[in-house]
Amino acid sequence: MQQFNPYEMAIEQFELAADRLGLSEDMREILRKPKRELTVNFPVRLDDGRIKTITGYRVQHNVNRGPAKGGIRYSPDVTLDEVKALAMWMTWKCAVVGIPYGGAKGGVICDPKNMTASELERLTRRFTTEISIVIGPHSDIPAPDVNTNSQVMAWMMDTYSMHSGFSVPAVVTGKPLSIGGSEGRNDxxxxxxxxxxxxxxxxxxxxxxxxxxxxxxxxxxxxxxxxxxxxxxxxxxxxxxxxxxxxxxxxxxxxxxxxxxxxxxxxxxxxxxxxxxxxxxxxxxxxxxxxxxxxxxxxxxxxxxxxxxxxxxxxxxxxxxxxxxxxxxxxxxxxxxxxxNAGGVTVSYFEWVQDLQSFFWDAEEIIHRLEGIMNKAFDAVADKAEHYSCDLRLGANMLAISRVAEATQVRGIYP
Known part of the structure; x- marks a missing residue:
């Protein structure tokens, strides 16, 4: 049985949409590859005193529409190609619902189900320290994903804040309400x-x-x-x-x-x-x-x-x-x-905005704003698919890729 490679699938989906859009080869060259791939190997002390070296990743696919955004997953099955694919999908996801983010993703190769809470905390704090050179409230904002939760985000936020010397709640989303989380984020x-x-x-x-x-x-x-x-x-x-x-x-x-x-x-x-x-x-x-x-x-x-x-x-x-x-x-x-599934990143965006302005909305307003964005995005995707006589995925990818391509074109190539 052939090994499933999510990054190859993501590239195939991109090329299908790029073909229908008539995207230039220059633009494809920019958009098909991640901007940055960070691999870190770091020691974690286990409860029995042994040291285990853990590998983690943070990939930023594209940041032309805004700061990078994407979850952190803990799993023994994490691979760099998986993280690259997920980062690319995050770029398109943020663009399709029209929020001003680029795409990123992170992963740590570990089995959290066989780790204690204290081991997970030490792993999280050290991983946060290792990727602190690329994350930040205006550069790259992590969030929960597979096998991570609001507690993990709290440890990440606290670690980053300790290095900064002051609280930086906007560095992650999906946090507990008590430290700047948003109503409605869990659902x-x-x-x-x-x-x-x-x-x-x-x-x-x-x-x-x-x-x-x-x-x-x-x-x-x-x-x-x-x-x-x-x-x-x-x-x-x-x-x-x-x-x-x-x-x-x-x-x-x-x-x-x-x-x-x-x-x-x-x-x-x-x-x-x-x-x-x-x-x-x-x-x-x-x-x-x-x-x-x-x-x-x-x-x-x-x-x-x-x-x-x-x-x-x-x-x-x-x-x-x-x-x-x-x-x-x-x-x-x-x-x-x-x-x-873009509701998660949309409410993450709401959380980030609330943290930056230190002013919070109630659950009713969150759900109302979310419904408006999701309905508008669905209609735009459906109209695109109808216009091109294609399925919704190709319609969504075309809509998202055209938005990212436009931002890239307008910004130009530095230097």
Whole structure:
């Protein structure tokens, strides 16, 4: 089986959009490569006294529209190519929703599930110190991602602030409210998925009330999306986590499943449903499929068996270019990751703005502003796709790339 390479996929998606836009070779040369790739190797003292050398990355893809923005993930599977791909997708994601950021991403090769809280804190503080030469409130603003959370962001913010000699809350987003976090940030990614799915459903004449929803991934984005779609009147027919999947055609209560997972560490053995494989949740009968786990799960090997009318990508890069063609030809509407899950970075932008001005908005205003941005972005992408008779991913990439190319053209090449 060929090894999946997310960076090659990101480049393939870029070239497809660049071809349709008629982008010059000079502009492609600038936009296809990251601006900066930082690799750091640093020692961390474990609780038993041993020293372990850890490798981490911070990649800035493009900063022509503003400071770099992107999450930090902790995983044994992190690779430089993965981080490069995610940084590129962040550039397009910020551009497609029209917020003034460029794209970045970070990753640390570690297994946080086998580390204590004190080991994670030492790792985080040392990693922050190592990448402090490129991050900052006006240069590159990290955020939570896979296996990182508000506590990790608090350690990062504190470490950076200690080096600066004063508090710098705007250096990261996704922080706890007590140190400059934003209302609505925890639910933001899933809320954006709901808003764009609602817009997509209106376009194809699908009522979300009673619509069957299947979710692959029951972490932060997936579990919150399950709750939000359930509250919208949808029927949650399938969920999965890394341990397995669960199917019930009569519907699942996501709150009950979440409680079970917290107690037992899995959703797969929840008694009110049929146990299925992790990949099987992609193929169950449903109206809306939400891949909310990892990259490359929908491929040319399984796309034909997907029954959903709408695929809303809460995860980054879950659908390969070959699968996109199959889904488009069978009439399945795929809301691409750079649009569907852009709620997270949008509310991160709100948090950053609030930190810089030391003036905070309430949750109602956050949700109102987010809905306006997501709806405007969806309509712009859908119009672009309609104009070029293509799928939403190509439409989103074309819209985003043209915006970044315009900023690059206007700024010119230094020196």
């Amino acid at each position: 933001a990614t899933a809320t954006g998925v709901l808003f764009t799915t609602r817009r997509a459903a209106q376009r194809i004449g699908l009522s979300l009330k009673g619509a069957r929803v299947s979710l692959q991934g029951f972490g932060n984005a997936g579990s919150i999306a399950a709750r939000l779609f359930y509250n919208e009147g949808c029927k949650i027919v399938a969920v999965s986590d890394t341990t397995g999947g669960l199917y019930n055609e009569d519907g699942l209560d996501p709150a009950a499943v979440q409680r079970y997972k917290l107690e037992h560490g899995t959703v797969a053995t929840y008694p009110r449903g049929q146990r299925i494989g992790v990949a099987d949740v992609l193929e169950v009968p449903c109206d809306v499929l939400i891949p909310a786990a990892t990259e490359g799960v929908i491929t040319d090997q399984n796309a034909e068996r997907i029954q959903a009318r709408i695929v809303a990508e809460a995860a980054n890069g879950p659908t390969t270019p070959a699968a996109d063609i199959i889904l488009f030809n069978k009439g399945c509407l795929v809301i691409p990751d750079i649009l569907a």
